[in-house]
Amino acid sequence: MGRYYCLDNPDTLTLSTIVTASAPGRLLLRESPFYPGGGGQLPDRGLLRWAGGESAIIGFDLQDGDVWHLLADAIELPAGPVEAAIDPVFRQLMRELHTGLHIVNALVYQSCDGALVTGVQMNEDGTARIDFDLPEADNDRLRALEPEINDVIRRDLAVRASLVSQAQASAEPGLIRSRSVAPPPAPDGLVRIVEIVGLDRQACGGTHLASTGASRPLRILKIDNKGRHNRRLRLGLEGSPREGMA
Numbered sequence: 001m002g003r004y005y006c007l008d009n010p011d012t013l014t015l016s017t018i019v020t021a022s023a024p025g026r027l028l029l030r031e032s033p034f035y036p037g038g039g040g041q042l043p044d045r046g047l048l049r050w051a052g053g054e055s056a057i058i059g060f061d062l063q064d065g066d067v068w069h070l071l072a073d074a075i076e077l078p079a080g081p082v083e084a085a086i087d088p089v090f091r092q093l094m095r096e097l098h099t100g101l102h103i104v105n106a107l108v109y110q111s112c113d114g115a116l117v118t119g120v121q122m123n124e125d126g127t128a129r130i131d132f133d134l135p136e137a138d139n140d141r142l143r144a145l146e147p148e149i150n151d152v153i154r155r156d157l158a159v160r161a162s163l164v165s166q167a168q169a170s171a172e173p174g175l176i177r178s179r180s181v182a183p184p185p186a187p188d189g190l191v192r193i194v195e196i197v198g199l200d201r202q203a204c205g206g207t208h209l210a211s212t213g214a215s216r217p218l219r220i221l222k223i224d225n226k227g228r229h230n231r232r233l234r235l236g237l238e239g240s241p242r243e244g245m246a
């Protein structure tokens with residue numbers, strides 16, 4: 001398996017492709033536009049359509065480098081042409097949250113002496129959390145980042161991805177932002193770098209916006225101290241269900 005198709009083509013929401021293997025309720029596609037989850041980003045949802053039918057795609061099963069698509073129906077499709085269609089609203093939500101987490105990550109990293117991330121999770125209700133190894137910073141200082149976050153969104157900075165060698169990735173300070181895990185290099189040995197131009201560069205997978213201005217405003221809902229080395233910021237896109245409760 002190469003790099004996920006969606007990483008290079010995050011705007012492709014519908015793709016004509018071919019079923020290459022199938023078992024009841026699951027199949028492999030020659031190319032798949034879906035993000036199967038990972039790195040705190042939820043798996044895409046969507047539909048598979050073929051001549052005479054369709055079924056919802058309800059999950060993914062990664063086995064030996066293959067991404068099996070799990071269908072809502074226990075049918076077994078013959079090898080042949082199909083159309084894969086991503087749920088556009090859900091993908092957009094994940095792109096907004098994922099890009100928002102990069103902005104928060106960048107601002108915390110810059111203002112808190114290179115604090116590293118210990119965990120992230122994006123949620124389908126338009127909220128997300130990000131944990132930092134931040135033993136010292138006070139929560140008021142973190143709360144004060146909210147206008148800066150939204151200033152970055154308003155400035156509509158370009159977001160782009162590139163590939164660098166493992167050696168280059170290790171040599172550039174600040175590129176690996178997670179305290180515990182570095183994103184695995186692709187089979188070709190390259191590491192994907194996601195850049196918010198003028199703000200931040202970091203190694204990452206997942207799907208991001210093309211520019212920060214495509215995001216709704218982001219609010220800091222809550223800050224929790226989850227142990228000495230774990231400061232948890234809960235965030236919500238404007239209009240998300242829980243944002244209204246903050």
Ligand SMILES: [Zn+2]
Nearest residue numbers: 194204205206
């Ligand atoms: Zn990312």
